[in-house]
């Protein structure tokens with residue numbers, strides 16, 4: 001068995017990547033695939049916490065542009081992340097991976113409340129902890145929630161699994177001339193306004209020196225390769 005380089009990681013999953021080829025929601029094949037990828041790293045004995053986005057279902061900022069109150073829209077966005085978290089929990093447990101969902105918004109019937117010490121204990125027992133409902137506050141994103149939770153649990157690194165294979169000089173889905181960046185400092189990402197993660201998340205990571213890796217969620221084996229020390233995707237540090 002390969003030796004992992006990290007003991008505790010936080011994985012940020014893009015909600016949009018869960019919809020696969022569909023225009024909306026969760027594609028069953030994708031959620032199974034993601035669960036397999038996560039299992040490949042829990043099998044190595046690594047403590048894994050997860051934050052899932054909600055962009056495959058609802059983004060607050062999009063709804064606020066058609067005159068919905070931003071706070072209400074963001075509450076809906078946070079609920080979308082709960083839906084994704086429960087889907088991931090189900091897929092992981094069907095594969096024999098023990099999990100707990102902890103929500104930043106109270107919904108006791110379906111998820112534990114977010115309690116840091118309990119989360120840490122679950123991780124020590126080998127359970128995957130899925131942090132749902134972002135930070136629990138409007139005007140934030142799940143990228144910021146991921147950086148925040150990573151710091152609270154003292155994760156050594158944050159892996160952001162997304163639809164592109166790393167950071168580029170501009171959005172590679174919009175600009176064919178965008179150039180790949182292998183390593184970059186937080187400050188340069190902020191100065192150049194590179195939007196693979198939001199600026200609040202980057203500056204919070206910078207303040208606490210949390211390294212970030214951006215990688216392609218559709219590249220099978222990437223998670224395992226990263227935690228075993230291979231250079232995959234882009235590194236922000």
Ligand SMILES: Nc1ncnc2c1ncn2[C@@H]1O[C@H](COP(=O)(O)OP(=O)(O)OP(=O)(O)O)[C@@H](O)[C@H]1O
Pocket residue numbers: 013014015016017052053054055056141143161162163164166167168169170171172173194195196197
């Ligand atoms: N400079 C850049 N380098 C790489 N990707 C970029 C850049 N600027 C914008 N992007 C875009 O950022 C996206 C990453 O965002 P992602 O879909 O993971 O969003 P999220 O908000 O974290 O998740 P969700 O889909 O749940 O809302 C990529 O798909 C890519 O198109």
Ligand SMILES: O=c1ccn([C@@H]2O[C@H](COP(=O)(O)O)[C@@H](O)[C@H]2O)c(=O)[nH]1
Pocket residue numbers: 015052053054055058059060061073074075076077078079080081133134135136137138139140141142143145
């Ligand atoms: O702390 C948070 C996290 C998220 N939201 C809302 O949820 C959606 C989905 O999250 P993404 O990060 O875009 O995937 C987001 O658009 C916000 O509306 C939030 O309010 N607070």
